[in-house]
Amino acid sequence: MSQPRTILADPAWRPSARARLLWALQVGAGWVIPVVALAVWAVLDSGRRGSALLSLVIAVALAAVTVVVVPLWRYAVHRWEVTDEAVYTRAGWLTQESRVAPISRIQTVDTQRGPLERMLGLATVTVTTASSAGAVHISALDLPVAEQTVRRLTEIAAQHRGDAT
Incomplete structure (x- = not known):
């Protein structure tokens, strides 16, 4: 925990x-x-x-x-973390954005891999929430880390029986 x-x-x-x-x-x-x-x-x-x-x-x-x-x-700015309560991200280089997505608000968790990401063994995890700010993106993760993150988020979200609204 x-x-x-x-x-x-x-x-x-x-x-x-x-x-x-x-x-x-x-x-x-x-x-x-x-x-x-x-x-x-x-x-x-x-x-x-x-x-x-x-x-x-x-x-x-x-x-x-x-x-x-x-x-x-x-690389110096980008950070991410998944806890039992929320997904935390910080991204950007000129304009920086910090996001907190409560687990109870998660609707879907997806991975994307463009051609360059596939070539480098990377993936982006997208966490869609019931938020007007849009999805939270955790970009440029090693593929095994992205897959593990998706599994973990799916398990944590399943424990939070809510309507994601």
Whole structure:
């Protein structure tokens, strides 16, 4: 049986260490088209090659910084925890959000695995509650941890005979 905790305490667990790679790949994918477009511009526009090359260098530098900094920052912030009373999460990097979802409010527990998550052996657990704030997401968990979390939440929720409203 877990100990009651205060709402203000930080959740105890981090996502998988591979979350940093997942988030780097996701951010990097967003830079592919702009960098390729600027590279094509630099090659094809001989009249403004200097401007094109400068733009390309700036884009590559910004891409490198975001591919390195954003995943590290997110990993430093993201936390999650499941107790007998609630699911606690903290997520974000620029804007941070802390959520507490009481077990009695849980309606469904799901896992999602996109292509990059499957490649890295990760999964996201989504806890849908009777809340206008929407579902609680515990992202970038190792697949066995995600599966264990779903089993545990299902067991705990079954003990709370409520209507999840």
